[in-house]
Amino acid sequence: MDTEKLTKLESKLYSEIPLLGDRIRQQAIKELSTIKTPQSIEILTKALIFSEDKNVRNGVLNTLRQIKLQDKSLINAVCQLWADNREIELTKLIKLKGWVAYQPLSLRVLTAVCLGWQGILEEENKIEVVEILLNLLNDKDKDIAEKAREWLLSLKDEDLQAHVCRLASEENNQDALDIAVEVNYRPVEPSQSALFYYFTQQWERYQEIDPNYALLEEIYYTASEDLQTRIDSHGIGLKRLEWLWMILGGKEGRRVESISADRWKRILDVLASGRNWDILWQLVTVVPVRWSREIVKTLKNNRWLPDAPEEKGVFNDILNFTLKIKGKSIPQGKLVRCVYTYDHENKISAIALTPDNKILISAGGEEIKLWHTHTGEQITSLKRHIKGVTTLALSDDGITLASGSRDKTVSVWRIPEGNNLTNLSANAASVWSLSMTSDCKLIASASYREIRLWQYPSGKLYKTLTGFKTEVECTLISPNDKFLVGGGGKNDHSVRVWSLPDGENQYVFTGHQGAITSLAICPFNETLATASKDGTVKLWSLSTGENKATLEGHDSTIWQVSITSDGKYLVTVSEDTTIKVWQLATGNLKATLEGHQQSIWCQDISGDGNLLATGGRDNTIRLWSLPDGTPMGVLKTHQKPIRHVKISGDRTFIITASDDHTLKLWKWDLPQLCNLPILTISTPQQKSISDTLINQELTPEEENWLKLMEKLIDTKNKRNSSAELESTLPVDESEE
Known part of the structure; x- marks a missing residue:
């Protein structure tokens, strides 16, 4: 029937025409009763709920009583209106007729509870039924809520009991938790049991099912961020060691290598606040040395000492090494190591590093390659040029890269995807240099x-x-x-x-008497520095065009000029094998740095202006402190001259590029070693630390850190040997 006619019939149910109103209403009920569609039944049921005419209500009830069990859609319509309004006569009717809605499931469960029909818990979707019953615990009808509670407290099916436990632990459902604890429900699956006992603080049961903390560990490291946060909050709030061993991957330390600095700090804070001094002392040979130092200082401040006499001696030795370290942070030091070698397979003409220090870009031959600085893996290769790439320019946001080539073109790329965005192909000859504005326009x-x-x-x-x-x-x-x-x-x-x-x-x-080799601009006073093959640097004012000074002192070509970020110093590297540091404001020479054996071709200054890296024909890279020029180390593994050098923006690594077709990523070894868990330091690494203490020139602070590390490693090895000896001791049969 069309909607318009149904609307007219519905309005007649509420007709107030004098003398004729009752007759019109009864006629409307009769007509709607003959239609028997969900829409007509819904209109009649609403009349039962909202009409104040007793005759209308009785007429509607008589009609609804005629609905048969096979009329599913009609039953659903009545049950839905009952669920929304809980009208008393409708409640009686549903119970009298034994109606259980067919869909949706939430309505079916509600009507089943109203009737007291528990057979719904045996249906195929019984798991969802339990979840709906938990929602009904907060139903506005107290009888419904109480009956739902009775059903939940008397579940016979182990799978349903286990699901209540899962909702309590994984979904943080407080109603499920109350039910499960009250009737002692238990999960079926072991890992769920471990999580449930953890959240319900049933520690003895937890230890029985997860003695090595592997079950909880597996759940935690595959859980959602929300569940991980809840597990953390629960364990930290209660200062439970179960949380600690779960994070570490059991007492064997299965996860030690992957724990972050923030997580180590939290672990130690939890142990200290719980006054677990013995466990802190055991962890001193497990955690990274930076945290071993904090552990020993914490134990000293709390006047704790091991009980065993031999352990007291070890504690005092480690404490003495700890107290020799004066600085609050780990020094960068002179200890630098090559972490990755990237094979570009061609002579490298240019390099760039994204501002976030995550992607290294190298150009050589006709190809540009992108590399991960964190993993050492190649990301992609950019191929468009048909002759050698000569120069690169990278936008300030690290997203847009321009490349120039001997093929007379400029290509523009999107980083890191490597999409070729456009090609500029109207140059008259090879492109030798590129620059772009900060907005890339x-x-x-x-x-x-x-x-x-x-x-x-x-x-x-x-x-x-x-x-x-x-x-x-x-x-x-x-x-x-x-x-x-x-x-x-x-x-x-x-x-x-x-x-x-x-x-x-x-x-x-x-004014220069030779070709211009390098340019630099001081950002503070618009001073331009130009370097030339004539061995001089000239300083110019970009405001007035004045030649402010000429810096003389090199005996040959100056290949590169740079200015420190604070604008105070200018650095030049030359064919004459020297590096010179100049005061920019006065043009006075501050220092001449010597050490390279042949021409110096490249340099880079760190963002803080305190570190200089230089490279050249002698195949080495040398590091210097600025502005004093103190030598900080020599990097020596390239087989041919160094063409490019770049210090990362966060000063955690250095990139070098050589004519041997490779790029190398170097990291300062001391910070890396100090963040490496003592438990995971390998035998070759142990030997390397010992050899470094014997053979390398170190700063006093570096030496103190490495000596502390060596002592901790020695203590770890002795503890391991003692544990192995105890596990292999023969059993005295007389004691059994």
């Missing part, structure tokens, strides 16, 4: 006699900047994006400056 490509400005992302040629006589070998855009600088190559020793974004020529600087 302008890309400058230097080529023969010109620099071209490209708009990005449109890829349109915006302007061609001319004036050079030969190749433009270096370009630089100022940190504030106001200026573009280009340096001339052979037979053109000029430096030209254009304003951005308009590309108008501002200055032409002359």
Whole structure:
């Protein structure tokens, strides 16, 4: 029947026409009764609930009583309105007729509880039934809530009991927890049992089922973040050792190697707040040495000593080594180790590092490769150029990469996916240098006699900047994006400056007697430094165009110039095998650093301005402190000259690139060793630590850390030997 007619009949059920109203209402009931659709039955049931006419209510009840059990959709309609309103006459009718709704399941369970029909707990979807019963514990009808509780307290099916326990532990269902504890329900599956006993604090049962903490460990390390947080909060709040051993992967320390610094701190805090001094002392040869030090200091501050006399001696020895360490943090030191070697398979022409220090980019031959700095694995290879790639430029956000090539093109890529976004192919000759503004809207490509400005992302040629006589070998855009600088190559020793974004020529600087090799700009006072094959650096004002100073002192080509981040110092590296540190404000020479045996071709200064890395023809990389120039170490595993060096922004590693076609990632070894759990330090690593103490020049603080580590390793080995001896001792049969 159409909706319009049903609407008219529904309005007649409430007709108030004098003398005719009752007759109209009864006629509407009769007509709706003959239709027998869910819609008509719903209209009649609403009349039973909302009409104040006794005759209407009786007429509707008579009609509803005629519904048969096979009329499922009609029963569902009546039951749904009852569930929403709980009208007394409807309740009586449902109980009289024995109606149980068919769907949805929540309605079916509610009507089953109303009737007291527990057969629903034997149906196929009984697990869901239990969850609905738990919801009914909060039903507005107290009789319904009480009956649902009775059913839940008397579950016979072990699977249903186990599911209540699972809801209590995994889903944090407080009603399920109360039910399970009251009637002593137990999970069936062992791992669920471990979790349930953990949350319900049934510690004896927990120990029986999970003596080595493997079950809880498996659940925890595969659980959702929410469940992990609950497990942590429960164990930490109660200061339970079960939580500790679960985190560590049992007393064997199965998970020790993967525990973070924050997690170690939390573990030690829990043990200290629970005054578990003996366990802290046992962990001193398990945790990383940085935390071993904290353990010993905590034990000393709480005036704790081991009971065994021999252990007291060990404790005092470790304490003495601990007290010799004065600094609050682990020093970077001189101990540097090659962690990864990346094989580019071609001579490397350029490198870049994303601002988050996660991705290394190398160019060589016609190919660009992306590498993970954390794993040493190659991410992808970018192939578009048909001749050698000469230069790279990376955006400030690390997402947009531009590459220039001898094939006269510039390609733009998205990092880290490696998607080729656009190609700029109108250069007259090989592209030797690239620069881009911080917002990536302008890309400058230097080529023969010109620099071209490209708009990005449109890829349109915006302007061609001319004036050079030969190749433009270096370009630089100022940190504030106001200026573009280009340096001339052979037979053109000029430096030209254009304003951005308009590309108008501002200055032409002359005075150098050789090709320009490198450019640097101080971000604070707009000072430009230009280095040349004539062995000098000239300082220019980008505000006035004035030649502020000429720095002389090198005997040959200066290959690279850099300025520290605070703008105080300028560093030059030269063909004459020396490095010079200059005061930028005065132009005075502060220090000359010697150590390289041949030409120095590259350098990089750390973001904090305190560390300098240099590399060159002698195949080595040397590290120096700034500004004093104290030698900090020599890196020696490359087989050919070093072309590029880069210090990561967080100063945790160094990248070097060589003519041997490899890149190497170096890390300071002391911080890495101090964060390595003593339990997991291998025999070769132990030997390396001992050899380092004997053979290498170390700072006093480095030496103290390594001596503490060596003592802890020795203590660990003795403890292990003692445990093995005890496990193999013969049993005295007379004692059995």
